[in-house]
Amino acid sequence: MRAAITAHRDSWVTEADFANLAAYGVNAVRLPVGYWALADTAAQAAPFVEGVAKYIDLAMQWAQQHGTAPSPGVRHR
Numbered sequence: 094m095r096a097a098i099t100a101h102r103d104s105w106v107t108e109a110d111f112a113n114l115a116a117y118g119v120n121a122v123r124l125p126v127g128y129w130a131l132a133d134t135a136a137q138a139a140p141f142v143e144g145v146a147k148y149i150d151l152a153m154q155w156a157q158q159h160g161t162a163p164s165p166g167v168r169h170r
Contacts, residue, residue, distance in 0.1 A: 095142060098142045099144070102144075102145065102148050108151075108155045108158075110155075111155040111156055111158070111159040111161060112159050115161055119161055120160065120161055121161060121164060122162070122164065123164050123165075123166060124156075124164065124165040125165075125166055126145075126149060126165050126167050126168065127141065127145070127167075127168050128167055128168060130145040130167075131167065153165070
């Protein structure tokens with residue numbers, strides 16, 4: 094299960110997506126973040142699989158590199 098989720102996260106949103114958005118003139122991107130992404134432990138993140146912080150960081154970096162303003166928003170239950 095973890096491998097499938099990692100493969101999904103590795104391919105769902107990529108730097109190319111941010112480059113394409115910038116090419117179309119998009120200058121802001123909303124990044125919805127689930128509350129579990131901010132959990133300190135796997136137990137707090139349950140039933141979701143932890144490890145998403147890396148992907149949030151990448152999305153923020155890619156957005157900034159391509160001239161779009163990232164706007165993260167934490168979603169809760």
